[in-house]
Amino acid sequence: MPSLQDPLVVITDLDGSLLDHHTYSWQPAEHWLEMLKANHIPLVFCSSKTAAEIEQLQISMGLSGSPFIAENGAVLRFHPDAQPDNIMEQRYGAIRALLERLREEKGFKFFGFGDVDEKVIGEWTGLSAQDAVLAQRREASEAFIWRDSDERMAEFAACLAAADLAITQGGRFYHIMSKNSSKGAAVQRLMELYRQRDGRQWLSLGLGDGPNDIPMLNAVDYAVIIRGYSKTPVDVSAQQHYVYRTSAFGPEGWSEGMEHFITSA
Numbered sequence: 121m122p123s124l125q126d127p128l129v130v131i132t133d134l135d136g137s138l139l140d141h142h143t144y145s146w147q148p149a150e151h152w153l154e155m156l157k158a159n160h161i162p163l164v165f166c167s168s169k170t171a172a173e174i175e176q177l178q179i180s181m182g183l184s185g186s187p188f189i190a191e192n193g194a195v196l197r198f199h200p201d202a203q204p205d206n207i208m209e210q211r212y213g214a215i216r217a218l219l220e221r222l223r224e225e226k227g228f229k230f231f232g233f234g235d236v237d238e239k240v241i242g243e244w245t246g247l248s249a250q251d252a253v254l255a256q257r258r259e260a261s262e263a264f265i266w267r268d269s270d271e272r273m274a275e276f277a278a279c280l281a282a283a284d285l286a287i288t289q290g291g292r293f294y295h296i297m298s299k300n301s302s303k304g305a306a307v308q309r310l311m312e313l314y315r316q317r318d319g320r321q322w323l324s325l326g327l328g329d330g331p332n333d334i335p336m337l338n339a340v341d342y343a344v345i346i347r348g349y350s351k352t353p354v355d356v357s358a359q360q361h362y363v364y365r366t367s368a369f370g371p372e373g374w375s376e377g378m379e380h381f382i383t384s385a
């Protein structure tokens with residue numbers, strides 16, 4: 121088991137994990153956040169949220185400048201001063217263009233973040249209009265609500281796959297992104313960057329509650345599956361030997377998982 125003295129990176133999902141699914145509060149995990157800070161253990165957010173939303177949250181949690189993974193792995197920011205490049209914005213534009221074409225040609229019924237205004241996103245998510253604007257600032261993936269049948273979903277996924285795009289399911293939304301990106305691929309890259317930086321054998325502990333967290337939980341050394349509301353079971357690969365399922369939801373479960381794996385003495 122890792123201790124607070126080890127070179128350890130804690131990688132966490134946000135909604136339903138570090139943040140309460142309903143209230144977005146992280147207070148029940150505050151004690152652990154302080155412990156990580158005091159021991160200089162990096163806390164890396166790994167979320168379907170946008171970079172703009174994550175940076176805002178980092179400011180409110182006193183974590184500005186920490187590396188993060190946004191848009192379900194489509195965006196990885198290791199250096200705080202790295203600006204989103206144009207390629208990213210083009211990627212979002214290209215995804216939107218394809219979605220609009222598919223809807224027109226095949227009549228799929230869905231609503232993406234690019235189809236609605238911040239008020240509607242506020243209604244879907246409970247976010248304030250201000251935060252909803254940040255959620256719309258997408259770089260490399262689209263979030264959407266599906267209003268069609270399961271059969272049509274399979275057809276939709278096949279059309280996207282033909283364009284090298286894949287669908288992943290988050291807590292509230294589906295997400296479309298490049299088929300080569302996932303939270304898992306981004307975590308592997310992140311850990312390479314840590315190891316390259318100082319040559320130490322960094323360990324990773326990951327926490328998540330949804331099916332979109334599975335690739336991340338498979339990529340870390342220690343996996344915490346936080347009890348969640350997803351209908352789809354969250355099962356990690358049989359190769360993952362260090363797995364703990366919490367009995368509590370959200371940030372309470374988050375603390376429970378940290379308690380289980382980290383020797384604080």
Ligand SMILES: [Mg+2]
Pocket residue numbers: 133134135136137291328329330
């Ligand atoms: Mg989640």
